[in-house]
Amino acid sequence: MNPRATAAGLGLAAAACVVVPLFFPAHWIFLAITAAVVAIIMQSYGVIVGRAGMMSLCQMSFAAIGAWVVLRLNLHDAPGGFLLWLVLGGLAAVPVGVLIGLPALRIRGVNLAVVTFGFAVSTDIVLNAHQFPGAGELKTVERPAWFAGDGGYFVLTVIVFCLVALGLSWFNRTRLGMSWLELRHSERAAASHGVSVARSKLAAFAISAFVAAIGGGLMAGQLGLVVAQNFSMGQSLAFFAVAILIGPHHVDGAVMGGVFGTVMATVLERLRLPQDLGGMLFGVFAILALRSGMSQTDFVQMRRRERAARKLLDERDERPAVVPAPGPPGPPLLEVRGLSVRFGEVSALHEVNLTVPEGTVTGLIGPNGAGKSTFIAAVTGFIGGYRGGIALCGRPLDGLRPEVRAGRGLRRTFQTTAIPAELTQHEYLTIGAGRRLDRAEADELLKYFGCPPGPVPVSLLDAGTRRLLDVAAAVAARPKVALLDEPAAGQSAAESRRLAARLAEVPQRYGVAILLIEHDMELVSAVCSQLTVLDFGRVIASGPTAAVLDDPAVVNAYLGIAAAPLA
Numbered sequence: 001m002n003p004r005a006t007a008a009g010l011g012l013a014a015a016a017c018v019v020v021p022l023f024f025p026a027h028w029i030f031l032a033i034t035a036a037v038v039a040i041i042m043q044s045y046g047v048i049v050g051r052a053g054m055m056s057l058c059q060m061s062f063a064a065i066g067a068w069v070v071l072r073l074n075l076h077d078a079p080g081g082f083l084l085w086l087v088l089g090g091l092a093a094v095p096v097g098v099l100i101g102l103p104a105l106r107i108r109g110v111n112l113a114v115v116t117f118g119f120a121v122s123t124d125i126v127l128n129a130h131q132f133p134g135a136g137e138l139k140t141v142e143r144p145a146w147f148a149g150d151g152g153y154f155v156l157t158v159i160v161f162c163l164v165a166l167g168l169s170w171f172n173r174t175r176l177g178m179s180w181l182e183l184r185h186s187e188r189a190a191a192s193h194g195v196s197v198a199r200s201k202l203a204a205f206a207i208s209a210f211v212a213a214i215g216g217g218l219m220a221g222q223l224g225l226v227v228a229q230n231f232s233m234g235q236s237l238a239f240f241a242v243a244i245l246i247g248p249h250h251v252d253g254a255v256m257g258g259v260f261g262t263v264m265a266t267v268l269e270r271l272r273l274p275q276d277l278g279g280m281l282f283g284v285f286a287i288l289a290l291r292s293g294m295s296q297t298d299f300v301q302m303r304r305r306e307r308a309a310r311k312l313l314d315e316r317d318e319r320p321a322v323v324p325a326p327g328p329p330g331p332p333l334l335e336v337r338g339l340s341v342r343f344g345e346v347s348a349l350h351e352v353n354l355t356v357p358e359g360t361v362t363g364l365i366g367p368n369g370a371g372k373s374t375f376i377a378a379v380t381g382f383i384g385g386y387r388g389g390i391a392l393c394g395r396p397l398d399g400l401r402p403e404v405r406a407g408r409g410l411r412r413t414f415q416t417t418a419i420p421a422e423l424t425q426h427e428y429l430t431i432g433a434g435r436r437l438d439r440a441e442a443d444e445l446l447k448y449f450g451c452p453p454g455p456v457p458v459s460l461l462d463a464g465t466r467r468l469l470d471v472a473a474a475v476a477a478r479p480k481v482a483l484l485d486e487p488a489a490g491q492s493a494a495e496s497r498r499l500a501a502r503l504a505e506v507p508q509r510y511g512v513a514i515l516l517i518e519h520d521m522e523l524v525s526a527v528c529s530q531l532t533v534l535d536f537g538r539v540i541a542s543g544p545t546a547a548v549l550d551d552p553a554v555v556n557a558y559l560g561i562a563a564a565p566l567a
């Protein structure tokens with residue numbers, strides 16, 4: 001959220017706090033409170049569904065926990081008053097959120113939806129069997145004196161909405177918050193950037209449960225007493241649908257969701273318009289969401305960002321393709337000994353040895369299916385069941401998870417990039433770097449790798465530039481070794497030569513040694529000082545590049561095939 005948008009949003013909220021209590025009839029004030037409460041609950045969907053991309057169908061169950069705690073404390077006239085009870089209700093939902101999030105560590109998509117829906121159904125059953133506290137005694141919630149009337153209570157709900165929005169906006173800029181966006185697109189890519197997928201998912205569940213429970217507590221304060229139907233699984237489902245279509249991870253989306261979910265029916269009734277119009281509007285949103293493959297607010301924001309950044313697209317550094325001479329190799333950084341990987345009957349790697357020394361670009365080549373990507377996957381921890389030993393700077397990495405290896409200084413890129421299109425390049429570099437990158441540092445890296453400046457959204461980049469961005473993100477983390485899987489794929493011959501010049505300089509310029517997997521032999525021979533060749537998972541040659549490329553075994557197994565005329 002930029003400062004101008006924040007100021008405008010707060011200004012609108014302040015205006016609503018004046019206009020609604022003073023000029024709206026009582027019924028409309030009541031509806032406005034409902035809209036604000038739903039908008040807060042929508043923000044919880046914004047975290048879990050909108051940003052982290054997890055299908056949670058039980059947000060209203062978390063809201064029920066918040067309401068239950070507030071009503072229970074109210075029944076016992078607990079000290080602290082409503083505002084403290086509200087926070088306690090939110091906190092009470094956190095461990096439940098984490099518990100419900102645990103299955104998400106193993107399952108995703110529809111399976112996760114089923115698990116969370118199961119929780120919503122169980123909560124429904126429990127709530128229907130038991131009354132909320134205070135229902136038997138008819139003891140309604142005591143609101144704070146300042147916010148006792150409906151007008152005042154509306155102001156309180158708007159304040160809470162703004163606090164939640166500001167808190168989430170701050171959190172979204174932290175590394176954990178940004179990691180949700182990457183998680184939504186590719187857990188593998190997130191792990192390769194050092195993101196703990198488990199921590200990221202559980203944090204999303206915990207925070208969204210907290211926010212939903214705050215909404216539930218406010219609902220209890222609004223209604224005085226609540227019933228099970230207020231938090232039914234149907235309600236969770238309906239809000240989930242609204243969230244998917246509108247995108248409540250943006251503040252305007254949350255407000256729209258709140259208003260849409262609450263006021264639409266009344267407005268249509270007052271305007272004497274058919275209720276079906278609401279359904280039609282819902283349908284229009286659905287079509288827009290399907291057309292763009294993203295929520296409506298995501299779509300609008302992306303288009304706005306694209307318009308603003310289009311003029312920056314041509315600001316690229318077209319440096320001359322002069323490949324500097326390699327510096328002297330330093331001590332070994334990455335040492336792989338006797339690495340073997342099997343996929344059932346297929347021996348993908350057999351007793352492979354490879355070393356990447358400091359200050360060098362080392363090449364790994366071989367025909368399709370030779371085992372190159374399997375090698376990267378095993379070294380970076382994405383394949384666990386291998387034999388052999390992998391060490392970085394003398395420390396064994398075996399048994400460590402991908403994000404831990406990434407944290408130790410090992411980064412990788414993938415053959416297929418999975419960069420969230422709605423991020424700007426600057427944001428993606430920040431995720432890759434695992435630390436806050438200032439604009440100047442990000443722009444320097446982007447310029448170096450031939451990408452446009454940081455504010456340009458990924459959605460505007462062609463496939464070749466996305467690969468370069470991925471390489472820049474790997475280097476941004478300043479790892480000890482970056483393993484690049486075919487970075488020149490999708491590049492023209494001229495771009496590939498420029499990439500060669502850039503990669504050759506990376507070890508000296510950024511202190512990052514490179515293991516380069518490539519089929520582009522011009523690129524490989526230009527930048528790699530050492531080369532290892534795989535064929536059917538076995539090393540058939542290894543040593544200085546020129547000598548390896550002249551090796552008859554290599555010519556026969558790989559280069560000969562590559563050079564053969566097309567039939």
Ligand SMILES: Nc1ncnc2c1ncn2[C@@H]1O[C@H](COP(=O)(O)OP(=O)(O)OP(=O)(O)O)[C@@H](O)[C@H]1O
Nearest residue numbers: 343346347348366367368369370371372373374375
């Ligand atoms: N998940 C998997 N399950 C079963 N077999 C696999 C799996 N991944 C790779 N293989 C097999 O392992 C061998 C090595 O594949 P790998 O993708 O590592 O080769 P590569 O050298 O990277 O090929 P390319 O240049 O086409 O990317 C191939 O025979 C492939 O079919």
